Amino acid sequence: MTAKPTILVVEDETIVAMDIRHRLSNLGYAVADVVPSGEQAVDAAQRLRPDVVLMDIMLAGAMDGVQAAGAIAQNCDIPVIFVTAYADEETLQRAKATQPFGYVIKPFNDREVYTAIEMAHYKHSTERLRRKERRWLEATLDSVGEGIVATDATGRVNYLNAMAGRLLGLGLDQARHRPLERVFPLRGEDGQPVDLLPGALGSECPLRAEGLVLRGPAGEIPVDLTACAVPGENGEGRGVVMAFRDVSGRRETMARLRSTVERLRQTVDATVQALVLTSEKRDPYTAGHQQRVARLAVALAARLGMDGQRLEGVRVAGLLHDLGKIYIPAEILSKPARLTPMEFGLMQTHPGVGYEILSGVPFPWPIADFVVQHHERLDGTGYPNGLAGEAISLEARILAVADVVEAMSSHRPYRAALGLEVALDEVRKGRGTRYDETVVDACLELFAAGSFSFEG
Known part of the structure; x- marks a missing residue:
């Protein structure tokens, strides 16, 4: 059960003061003290910290109840209830200026006093909790690394956090009630003013915008922004909250990263x-x-839908697919006659040698796997590992077709070039058995359409 609030009574008429004390005791309240003047009321409030002050307006001394109530509200944050015989307009206006938590007209009954005290105590406790939560929220918002600006439905600023203040070069008192475009001057990358308020009020949260420029005290700052409407009771926006971040550091980092990647690419090439x-x-x-x-x-891979880095992996694997031939004696590589079974067996080791050389290189793609598989065949008749079907990577299946077509189309030490048509006929015959049918189809379509030439 919640304890009843303690009461400070401020009344200069002794009999009335005793009556009020008696009534409060009967209602179960503890009376912290009874004082007759405004000066004593301020002192007692600071010393005793009661929960509620019952204050007469006309008091002994230089400070009346209205003045004392103002001092108590400012210094002690204690709710004041006026208990007075005065209800004229002038007195009411003076009392209202101190924002009292109640106004009871003498003579009064116990129920009136009880209701006024309980309502004042409840209202003050609720407001104190709300202020505490607001301070906690403001401290949280001030600690984040993003600027936050809030407006009402007309686009006038009613809040900004510490980061926003630093980026905009002004405080909340300077920004409050000013139009958003004056406080928060946004430009697009084309230099034109940007007004996000209508879009934020009329769209579902959140509204994101990138590539904006904010003109701050230190010059133009690139920012990214997220905006969200604050919904009202009828579903219409009551205002907008915008969170924005300075992305100049990120842009500089991305530029350095792109430069580093480009240097690494050049090194790889x-x-x-x-x-x-x-x-x-x-x-x-x-x-x-x-x-x-x-x-x-690469042309085949692109026709099959590969793009970006995967295409680059195919290109690098194509350039290195025969690297293992550096292990083969030169007299075998340049022999102007067909190889003997022993020589051919030695030649078949070049994919494995290429794998050994490349497996230690940290490429962004599994180049060593593509290279060791480029002589494998779908039906398992290839070498060096006799892989079949899906065990062979698509990149290696592409290399296999490209390798056969180029080799048969070109001169070799042991024979003249057989020509493109013979080469295409070879992959056509092996379609779906030795060679991947989709790769073969892409190859035939490529040459039939005239989209590729070795001389290009």
Whole structure:
């Protein structure tokens, strides 16, 4: 059960004061003290900290009840109830200025006093809790790293947090009741003013906007912003809350990151080209083979719907797919006749050698896997591991078709070029058995449409 509030009585008529004390005691209230003047009332309120003050307006001394009530409200945050015989307009106006929590006209009955005390105590406790929650909320909002600005439905500012104040160069007192566009001057990247208030009031939360520029005291600041309407009772927006963040640091970080990525890409390209050159120095008769396979493989992958980084992975794998041939003796690579079974067996080791070389390189793609699988076949007749079907990556299946078409179309030490039509006929015959049917179809469509040429 909640304890009843303690009462400070301020009354300069002794008999009336005794009557009030008696009534309060009968109602179960503890009377902290009874004092006759405004000066004593302020002192007692500060010392005793009662829950409620019952104050007569006309008091002994220089300070009347209205003045004492104002001092108590300002210094002690204690609710004051006026108990007076005066109800004229002038007295009421003076009393209202102190924002009292009740006004009881003498003579009064116990029920009137009881109701006034309980309502005053409840109202004051509720307001105190609301103020505490508001201070807690403001402290929380001031601690976040985003600027927050709130407006009413007409677009006038009624709140901004500490971060917003720093970015805008003004405090809440300077910003309050001013139009949003004056406090928060936003521009688009094209330099034109941006008014987000109508959109925020008329849309579902949240409304996000990027690429904006805020003109602050230190110059223009790039910002991203989120806005949300504060709903009213009838569903219409009562105002808007906007949270914005300075993204200049993020943009600088992204620019540095892009620069770093570009340097890394250039390093990867230079490394790949060095490896390709090393491979071709060992096999001059197939110089350009890996570049042409890479070009065809990328065209096939793009036709199959790959894009972005996955296409780049296909390109790099195409450039390096025969890197393992640096392990093969030069006389076998340039032999102007068909290889013996032993020589062919040695040649079949080049995908595995390529895998050993590339598996230690931290590419963004599994290049070593693509390279070791590029001579595997769907029916399991390929090498070096006899993989079949879905066990072979799509990138390796693309490389297999591109490799066969380029090799049969080009000259070799042991034979003249067989021509493109023969090469396409080979993959056509192996469609769905040795070679992936979707890759073969893409290859046939590519050349039939004239969309690709090795000489391009």
